[in-house]
Amino acid sequence: MPEGDTVWYAAHRLDAALAGRVLTRADLRVPRFATADLTGRRVLGVTPRGKHLPARAEGGLTLHSHLRMDGAWRVYSAGERPHGGPARPSGHLRIRAVLGNAEFTAYGYRLPVLELLRTADESQVVGHLGPDLLGPDRDPAEAVRRLTADPARPLGEALLDQRNLAGIGNVYTSEPAFLAAVAPWLRVAALGPGVPERLVATAHRLLEADKDRPDRPTTTTRQKRERLYVYGREGRPCPRCGTPVCKAESADRVTYWCPDCRRGGQGARAER
Template identity: 75%
Template sequence: MPEGDTIWQVARRLHAALAGRVLTRADLRVPRFATSDLTGRTVLDVTPRGKHLLARIEGGLTLHSHLRMDGAWRVHPTGERPRGGPEHQIRAILGNAESTAYGYRLPVLELVRTAEESRVVGHLGPDLLGPDWDPEEAVRRLCADPARPLGEALLDQRNLAGIGNVYKSELAFLAAVSPWLPVGDLGDEVPERLVATAHRLLEANKERPDRRTTTTARFPGTPLHVYGREGRACLRCGARVRKADAEPGNGDRITYWCPGCQPGPTRSGGGADSTSRTRHID
């Protein structure tokens, strides 16, 4: 699933192509909104909110979309054939005289009143890349349930918006704690450092569309510490990086960690992850 930095990049591309221009073509290919006619209206802006995209349109309307695992927006010069997949996978088309945006495989696509955007994104915590970023509130929310495993708490968008599976694994590694350690066991200073590191990394990577990086210049060619590195040597201690597959039914996702650098409970050890109670909210 795309994370906050990727969604920020998508929003920037869509904003550059659509904002300030009149829609000459608008096609929402979902039954509920198939008859909605947006042609003749000006796109005001395209804004990311966590992992959500909000395209605000003249007349007090907002087109809300979420990519989840398989969705994508592609922008092409108007008149050029789209190349994001088979045409039957297109769920939305927004076009003007110069550019046309195609939304593929969008699992969430709805038209709401701009004044009522809180209905679709009001549950989100502080946005790591938003203008109203509030680190103190993010720490408060992250620590609100002391018994909750860290990885699960980081993925819950009600705590802080924008973290996905890559950052979950990388942040736990950088904090040198198990992803299954209860948040209440982190100690007094770790949550604040985690939140600050998350903000720093997403801010840096929002300008790197081709390669997300969490390592330093000491490791050229290795952009990530643990994510996607199962069986390889840990960059810090040399132990073999491990992977835990998603557990069906509890909303968890795949996790990478280093058993040498990240002491504490593990899934196989019957640690805190076995008490998962809430599905993650995107």
């Protein structure tokens, strides 16, 4: 599932192509909004909120999308053929939204959430979110307060809860937990002093470093297979101690950790 950095990257590409320009083409390919006409409206901006993508237009309207597992937005120059266009009809069917102006056209692929609502009603879809680690509302103290509000909750579950911190997914759960040397299933109450603060700060640092690029490294190595500490590295040696990395799956959650590096509530210092 795309995480906060991926959504931020997509939103800013959309904002650069659409904001301040009048829509000359707007096609929403979902039954509920198929007849909605946004042409002639100026796009005011696309500002990410956690994993959500609200695009605001004149007249008090917001086009809200969420990428979930497979969604994506792609931007092309006006007149450029999109991937999955006429040459690949089956790909064309995956396009759920088209927003175009005189210079650019944005195509939304496989968007599982696409809805048009009043801007005044945006809180109905994003009002439940906690502090956005990449947003202007970033509030580390509030994020820590929410993260630790339920002491009996497993750490990984608390980190993934968007009501606590908006923008964190499986990658930014496993990697900060590894860097803090704590197990993802550890109860929040068992975290040592300063560990919640360090987890929030590390998650923000990694997201901030990766938001302007399409890939997602958390290490400094240039080797592609070593760009992440533990995520996606099941069975491969831990970069800290050499122990094979473990993996656990539950529904849409995937967690990776080193069985020897975790130290209960005691965090070990590890630099990026």
